[in-house]
Amino acid sequence: MKNQKVPGKKITAIIALYLIGSSLVESSVSGAARQDSWFCVLLATGLALLLAWLYSSILRLHPGKGLFDIAVETLGAVLGKIVCAIFVLYAVYLAAQVIRVFEEFVHLVNLPQTPEIVLLIFTVPLVAWQVRSGLNNMANVSAFLLPLQLIFVAITIVLGIKFMDPENIRPILSAKPTQMLKATLGVLALPYGETILCTSFFGEVDQKESPFKIMAFGILIAGAVLVMARLRNLLILGSATVQMYLFPSYDAVSVISLGDFVTRISVLIGVNLVLAGIIKVSAYLYSATLGISRILEIRDFLSPAVSCCLLIAGISSILYSNILDGMKFITIMPYNSVLFQILLPAVILIAGKLKKKAAGGKKWPEKNR
Amino acid sequence: MQQIMLSAFLLAFCVWVDLVPLIKKKEKKVLWFAIPSYLIYLILNILVGLNVKTAGLNQIIAQLVKSAMKLE
Numbered sequence: 001m002k003n004q005k006v007p008g009k010k011i012t013a014i015i016a017l018y019l020i021g022s023s024l025v026e027s028s029v030s031g032a033a034r035q036d037s038w039f040c041v042l043l044a045t046g047l048a049l050l051l052a053w054l055y056s057s058i059l060r061l062h063p064g065k066g067l068f069d070i071a072v073e074t075l076g077a078v079l080g081k082i083v084c085a086i087f088v089l090y091a092v093y094l095a096a097q098v099i100r101v102f103e104e105f106v107h108l109v110n111l112p113q114t115p116e117i118v119l120l121i122f123t124v125p126l127v128a129w130q131v132r133s134g135l136n137n138m139a140n141v142s143a144f145l146l147p148l149q150l151i152f153v154a155i156t157i158v159l160g161i162k163f164m165d166p167e168n169i170r171p172i173l174s175a176k177p178t179q180m181l182k183a184t185l186g187v188l189a190l191p192y193g194e195t196i197l198c199t200s201f202f203g204e205v206d207q208k209e210s211p212f213k214i215m216a217f218g219i220l221i222a223g224a225v226l227v228m229a230r231l232r233n234l235l236i237l238g239s240a241t242v243q244m245y246l247f248p249s250y251d252a253v254s255v256i257s258l259g260d261f262v263t264r265i266s267v268l269i270g271v272n273l274v275l276a277g278i279i280k281v282s283a284y285l286y287s288a289t290l291g292i293s294r295i296l297e298i299r300d301f302l303s304p305a306v307s308c309c310l311l312i313a314g315i316s317s318i319l320y321s322n323i324l325d326g327m328k329f330i331t332i333m334p335y336n337s338v339l340f341q342i343l344l345p346a347v348i349l350i351a352g353k354l355k356k357k358a359a360g361g362k363k364w365p366e367k368n369r
Numbered sequence: 370m371q372q373i374m375l376s377a378f379l380l381a382f383c384v385w386v387d388l389v390p391l392i393k394k395k396e397k398k399v400l401w402f403a404i405p406s407y408l409i410y411l412i413l414n415i416l417v418g419l420n421v422k423t424a425g426l427n428q429i430i431a432q433l434v435k436s437a438m439k440l441e
Contacts, residue, residue: 093426117375117414124379128387296398303396306387307403310380314410317417320425329427336434 006201008209010139013146014283015198015218019191020149020225021098021273021280033183034239035168036175038230040183045223047184048192049216054345055199056212061352066203067196067287068294074352081295083344088291090340091197092308095284096315097326099123102277103316104323105247109270120313123278128309130282131289132302135204138282145275146221152268153225156253157232159265163255164235187226189334192219193341197287246327249273285309373418380411 033040062070067087072080102123103116111119130138175183195215202211233242233252245251250273254266288308293301320326388407391399416423434440 096426115371115375117372117379121375121379125382128383292402296402298396298398300396300399303391303399304402304406306383307399307406310383310410311406313379314406314413315426318413318423318426320427325425326427329431332431332434332440335438335440336430 004134004136004204005206006136006139006204008205008214010136010143011198011201011205011214012217012221013142014139014201014279015195015215016146016221016225017142017149017276017279018194018198018283019219019222021191021276032179032186033175034179034243035170035234036173036180037183037239037242038169038227038234039173040180041187041223041227041230043180043184044187044192045219045227047188048195048219048223051188051193051341052195052212052215052219054342054349055196056210056215058345058349058352059199059202059211061349061356064203064207066290067200067348068291069203070352071348072294074348074355083348084291084295086344087197087200087340088288088295091284091288091291092312092315094194094197095281095288095312096319098277098281098284099312100316100319100326101323102274102281104326105250105270106274108323109247109250109266117317120316123281124309124313127278127281127285128306130278131285131305131309134302135201135286138279138286142279145279149272149276150221150225152272153229156256156265156268157228159258159262160232160236160253160256164232165238166235168236168238169231169234186331186334189337189341190330191222193337195219196341196345197284200287200290201283203290246323281312285312288312370418373415376410376414376418380407380414383407 068084071083103119233248236252242248250266250269253269257263289305292304
């Protein structure tokens with residue numbers, strides 16, 4: 001399984017879905033800019049390319065290796081494994097967060113009488129077995145789902161045109177610069193900065209393909225979807241109403257109807273977001289599993305997937321008492337993301353460059369796991 | 370009680386398909402991680418099922434971040 005290289009295009013699909021999967025909660029971090037929040041998402045997409053450049057610089061120094069192998073190689077066994085453990089905790093925590101939000105979403109909009117644990121009974125085995133079946137399988141699923149996601153979003157935009165009011169996004173660029181900055185950095189951290197965890201997949205990606213191109217395409221596809229979805233929500237609901245809803249995409253699309261025969265197409269959004277969410281949680285779990293295997297030096301590197309998924313499920317149940325508290329916390333997440341998304345990758349990059357310089361620019365020795 | 374029963378069902382399924390094969394294969398390194406994870410899952414669900422009030426993990430992290438970054 002390890003030797004089977006995954007094409008870059010499919011990794012692009014994983015990254016795109018991974019980023020789109022956050023759109024459900026993304027409004028909470030960019031909401032400060034109100035009607036200009038779509039512009040903040042656009043700006044954040046541009047800035048995310050800089051992050052992709054940072055992450056791909058790390059990968060270029062160590063071709064054919066993933067984040068965890070690189071961390072151990074550059075920082076040494078002890079410090080490297082500590083950094084791996086920090087990233088594993090980050091992945092587990094984010095996965096728990098996403099599972100909980102999706103649980104709450106399904107519970108609130110579709111199955112209010114069903115206990116949330118029932119949803120976990122279906123989600124945990126699905127995600128765990130998706131990860132156990134390997135990156136190639138996950139990539140194939142993503143490559144299949146991404147076009148569907150794009151079609152569904154396009155349908156909601158086209159059908160929603162009748163319900164859109166251009167006045168809802170006027171006056172354009174009227175938000176205060178500090179609000180714009182806060183919203184932009186918020187979107188940059190959640191979801192774009194989370195791409196750092198996807199760098200752990202690159203040990204299984206074809207070495208001939210450029211990591212920057214793979215990440216940048218994923219970010220641009222997701223950016224286009226997030227900007228369009230944000231504009232759709234604002235144009236249909238208006239910024240004040242968008243602020244009131246927990247899941248504005250779902251509520252904006254629920255307004256849309258075409259005569260008496262095309263109604264309740266918000267189901268599409270629900271399906272879309274849950275599918276993207278499953279890919280997102282799978283990506284976190286895959287990353288966490290790789291990290292655990294690197295720390296414990298486990299040969300069958302996907303064998304901790306099920307136990308890690310159960311751990312994520314357990315943690316998701318103690319994150320917060322209700323969804324409103326959870327949404328409040330999302331505004332704090334950009335602050336704690338700095339360590340994982342900028343500081344640690346920068347340390348790994350600098351350490352890698354220094355080590356390479358000390359080695360006289362020689363290539364890293366190939367080391368099998 | 371419902372929470373505990375349903376989480377025990379999920380746990381039993383995972384033990385059957387994942388933990389038992391790991392024990393049979395004597396994958397010690399994986400078991401070092403797997404057994405504590407299963408136990409944490411069980412304990413957390415029992416606590417939630419018994420409605421034990423715990424400070425949410427998010428709240429703890431938020432307080433840590435706020436004090437570290439001197440946010441309001």
